[in-house]
Amino acid sequence: MALNILVILGSVRKDRIGIRPARYLHQLCGSRGHEATLVDPVEYRLPLLDRIYKEYAAGPAPDALQRLSKFIKASDAVVVSGEYNHSIQPALSNLLDHFLEEWFWRPSAIACYSAGQYGGVRAAMQLRALLPEIGMPCIPSILAMPRAQDLFDEQGQPKADWLARQAGRFLDELEWYANALKAARAGGVPY
Numbered sequence: 001m002a003l004n005i006l007v008i009l010g011s012v013r014k015d016r017i018g019i020r021p022a023r024y025l026h027q028l029c030g031s032r033g034h035e036a037t038l039v040d041p042v043e044y045r046l047p048l049l050d051r052i053y054k055e056y057a058a059g060p061a062p063d064a065l066q067r068l069s070k071f072i073k074a075s076d077a078v079v080v081s082g083e084y085n086h087s088i089q090p091a092l093s094n095l096l097d098h099f100l101e102e103w104f105w106r107p108s109a110i111a112c113y114s115a116g117q118y119g120g121v122r123a124a125m126q127l128r129a130l131l132p133e134i135g136m137p138c139i140p141s142i143l144a145m146p147r148a149q150d151l152f153d154e155q156g157q158p159k160a161d162w163l164a165r166q167a168g169r170f171l172d173e174l175e176w177y178a179n180a181l182k183a184a185r186a187g188g189v190p191y
Helices: 019-031 063-074 090-097 121-133 161-186
Strands: 004-008 035-039 077-080 108-113 138-145
Touching (some): 019 035, 019 108, 019 161
Parallel strands (some): 077 108, 108 138
16 A cells, blocks of 8 residues: 655755665655655754744744645654764754654654664664654664665665665565554544
8 A cells, every 4th residue: 555654854964974865765665656755854944943833823833844744644654864973863853843743643664874883773762762752653673774875876876785675674564554553543543
């Protein structure tokens, strides 16, 4: 079943490498028949969190928040990525924290990367605590992509054969959870 998947990039740095794995996952989701949207915080320029989306009166919320809210509410699954100083990237945390109920009952899958050998797993462990707290249960698997600057070319195409296999299994799992939760949401949610 076709899903609506958001690939959320966390980096806003000028010479960011993270755009490469994000483009790869975006393209891979699309090639599997899903409606895939790459959410790039550079394009949205969200302010530092002062109030979350639901705290604005109907209508006057900043345009970027209104557009993101529509994407999130229409989504069936979310993939997030990135690591900065062994932690969640500030722009990613800021984007996630601007919303709450919009995330509810949508599975998240953590695709992480780094310039080093650990592939962003230190941030992934922190995301495992944050994402369920804002309403997105995490799938068990993590797609860790070490040495991202060497793993992808400039267009986001992988240079290593193992990545396609791992990413395929990762998305198989996300699809299973997303379809299960989509069916459950259709029958109603606990609150």
